[in-house]
Amino acid sequence: MLRAARLLMCTAALVGVAAACSPEVVIAHDEREAGASGEVGGAAPEPERVLADSVADFSLTQGQDGWYYGYDGGSLDSFALMTRTSVITTYVPATGDVWDCWANDVTHWAQLFRLGGHPNGTDTSAPSPPILQRVVRRWLSSFAGDVAISGELAKIDVTVMGSNGIDGIVYVDGVERYATFIGGEDGGGLSYEVFASLKRGSTVDFVLDAHDGDDHHDLSRFTAVIAKAAALSAAP
Numbered sequence: 385m386l387r388a389a390r391l392l393m394c395t396a397a398l399v400g401v402a403a404a405c406s407p408e409v410v411i412a413h414d415e416r417e418a419g420a421s422g423e424v425g426g427a428a429p430e431p432e433r434v435l436a437d438s439v440a441d442f443s444l445t446q447g448q449d450g451w452y453y454g455y456d457g458g459s460l461d462s463f464a465l466m467t468r469t470s471v472i473t474t475y476v477p478a479t480g481d482v483w484d485c486w487a488n489d490v491t492h493w494a495q496l497f498r499l500g501g502h503p504n505g506t507d508t509s510a511p512s513p514p515i516l517q518r519v520v521r522r523w524l525s526s527f528a529g530d531v532a533i534s535g536e537l538a539k540i541d542v543t544v545m546g547s548n549g550i551d552g553i554v555y556v557d558g559v560e561r562y563a564t565f566i567g568g569e570d571g572g573g574l575s576y577e578v579f580a581s582l583k584r585g586s587t588v589d590f591v592l593d594a595h596d597g598d599d600h601h602d603l604s605r606f607t608a609v610i611a612k613a614a615a616l617s618a619a620p
Contacts, residue, residue, distance in 0.1 A: 433611050433612045433614070434609060434610070434611045435525070435527050435531065435611060435612065436449065436450060436451070436523050436608070436609070436610040437608075437609050437610075438451070438521060438523075438535070438590065438606075438607050438608040438609070439498055439499060439607050442497070442498040444469045444484060444486070446465055447524075450523050450524045450525065450526065451521065451522070451523055451524075452465060452521075452523075452524065453465065453466050453486040453496045453520075453521060453522075454466050454486075454519075454520045454522065455488055455494050455504075455517045455518060455519050455520055456517070456518050456591075457515075457516055457517065457518075458518060458593075460520070460555060460589060460591075463520055463522070463589075466486040466487060466488055466489075466494075466496065467489060468486070468488070468489050469484065469485070469486060469487065470484075470485055470486075470487040470495070471483060471485060472495060472497055472502070472603065473492070473495075475540065475541045475601075475603050477540075483497045483498065483499075484497060484498075485501075488504070488517060490513070490517075491504035491508075491512045491513060491515050491517050492504070492511050492512035493505075493508060493509075493512050493599050494517040494519050495519065495603075496519050496521055499540070499605045499606075499607060500540065500592065500603070500604045500605040500606040500607065501519040501521070501592050501603075501606065502603045502604070503516075503517060503519050503550070503592050503593055503599055503602055504516070504517040504594065504599055505594030505597040505598050505599030505600075505602075506594075506597035507594075507596075507597050507598040507599065507600070508599050508600070509599075509600060512599075516594070516597060518591050518592065518593045518594075519591070519592050520589050520590070520591050521589070521590040521591075521608070522587055522590075523588045523589075523590075523608075523610060524585065524586075524587055525582045525584060525585065525586040525587070525588065525610075526584055527582055527584065527612070528582060528584050529581070529582065529612060529613075530579065530580070530581050530582075530612070530613040530614070531579070531580055531581075531610050531611060531612060531613055532577060532578070532579055532610075532611050532612075532613045533556075533561075533577070533579075533580060533588060533608060533609070534575065534576065534577040534578070534609055534611075535576060535590075535606070535607040535608040535609060536573055536574070536575050536576075536605055536607050537552040537564060537566050537573050537574060537576065537604065537605065537606050538566060538570060538571055538572060538573020538604065538605045539566055539567070539568060539570050539573065539602075539603075539604050539605075540571070540603045540604055540605050541601045541602070541603040541604075542568070542569045542570070542571040543569075543601045544569060545568075546600055547568030547569070547598075547600055547601040547602055548568050548595050548596060548598045548600070549565055549566055549568045549570070549595045550565075550566050550568075550592055550594065550595055550602050550604045551563065551565055551566075551592070551593040551594075551595050552564050552565075552566060552576075552590075552591070552592055552593075552604070553589075553590075553591040553593065554578055554588070554590055554591075554608075555587075555589040555591065556578075556580045556582070556586065556587070556588055556589075557583075557586050558587070558589075561578045561580060562576055562578045564576065565595065566604065568601065573605065579613060588608075588610060590606055590608050592604055592606055
């Protein structure tokens, strides 16, 4: 998958919550290289203001660009790094692409990839044991100051009657700052924006959880851009 491609954004995002976007889109654009406009929440941050981009920065090396890929048992206190790389299983996009991912050694469905991930639940399917494992994408800040955290949440696997939905959560330094539910067939999803003050060494965690423990067909998009807050356009 190419680093320089871009998620298709809905024009509705310019006037409010993003409307239906294709879940088949594979790659996001690296704002630090091209600085295009029209991202979630209005004009995109200027390239030099973007601190982190979960899609453009995705790597199969832990810690690269400050990103760490792991899981927990329902609380960040149990956060642990994934140690195995694989490919997303069962689901294949219309493009036919194979998606590289981080995977868990104990459960089968706990996976993180460029666009999002899949949690493991207590209500699951073979070959995975029924263990709750939220998937956690963590960014470790080397910046001190105010930031805006924005992105998208949406189902990718929209198999009819296949999923009861997923929960997406954003934590800053272990404190929940945003949480939402996405329905099982909601391929359009929504955009989100969170403002926070970071210290050097602050953690920002993006968590996908199996809603009510049911992980069937839960592959979902969960993207994030972290930018210096001064870079965002002022509200009208």
